[in-house]
Amino acid sequence: MIHGQKIGLRARHEDDVPILHGVLYNDVLTRSRQDPRPWQPIPPGSDRSPYAEGDPSDARASFSVVELGTRELAGAAGVWGIDRHNRSGHLGLSLLPGFRGRGFGTDIVRTLCEYGFAVLGLQRLQVETLADNAAMIASAKRAGFTVEGTLRSSAWVYGERLDEVVLGLLAHEWAPTWRPEPAKEI
Numbered sequence: 001m002i003h004g005q006k007i008g009l010r011a012r013h014e015d016d017v018p019i020l021h022g023v024l025y026n027d028v029l030t031r032s033r034q035d036p037r038p039w040q041p042i043p044p045g046s047d048r049s050p051y052a053e054g055d056p057s058d059a060r061a062s063f064s065v066v067e068l069g070t071r072e073l074a075g076a077a078g079v080w081g082i083d084r085h086n087r088s089g090h091l092g093l094s095l096l097p098g099f100r101g102r103g104f105g106t107d108i109v110r111t112l113c114e115y116g117f118a119v120l121g122l123q124r125l126q127v128e129t130l131a132d133n134a135a136m137i138a139s140a141k142r143a144g145f146t147v148e149g150t151l152r153s154s155a156w157v158y159g160e161r162l163d164e165v166v167l168g169l170l171a172h173e174w175a176p177t178w179r180p181e182p183a184k185e186i
Contacts, residue, residue: 001066002119004111007104009063009077012053016064018044020051020076024094032158033130034094051076058084061115065108067099074099077108079116079125087123089116093136105139113143117171124170130155131163145169 001010021044025031028039035050042048053062062078075095082089091112095104109127116122127145129136141147145167153161 002111002115003068004107006068006107007074007111008066008068009111009115010066012062012064016073017049017051019073021049023096024076025050029158036155058082074104077112079112087121088126089122090126090128091116105135106142109139109143113169113174114176117174118176122171124168127167128164131165137165140167144173144175
């Protein structure tokens with residue numbers, strides 16, 4: 001598990017999938033705002049659920065988010081579109097309704113940055129979010145991301161065109177919140 005201040009990112013457990021699928025995927029409007037692919041009905045327990053984990057992939061790292069104090073499942077997060085040649089990736093998160101508005105977003109973004117920069121050795125991380133997603137934009141900015149631009153009318157969301165904001169953070173701009181203790185010489 002990778003620890004933030006309030007949350008931990010851990011491997012997706014099989015019993016996380018029905019909760020994430022039932023709450024996050026089946027909320028059609030919210031899911032449509034998070035994923036550029038059109039929503040389609042996928043029954044519970046299907047291996048086609050976006051939360052069902054298959055074999056590990058070099059192109060993505062999916063995590064379950066847990067609250068550290070209670071160990072409760074709080075949501076899902078990940079680094080996706082990992083490009084090992086250009087050393088870049090994208091990050092995203094989705095919190096279960098009871099965990100929204102509690103300051104977890106920034107902690108998750110910072111912890112994903114630790115994974116992307118310190119563990120994977122990436123050079124650049126990027127966030128794309130709808131322009132009206134003030135919570136994600138604020139979380140990314142608090143974690144050090146810079147708004148790089150707006151993609152006008154680039155997202156089709158539940159019957160309307162919306163703008164997307166692109167935010168980026170480079171490895172040398174990242175301010176890690178944790179550093180390992182150097183090994184003591186014997």
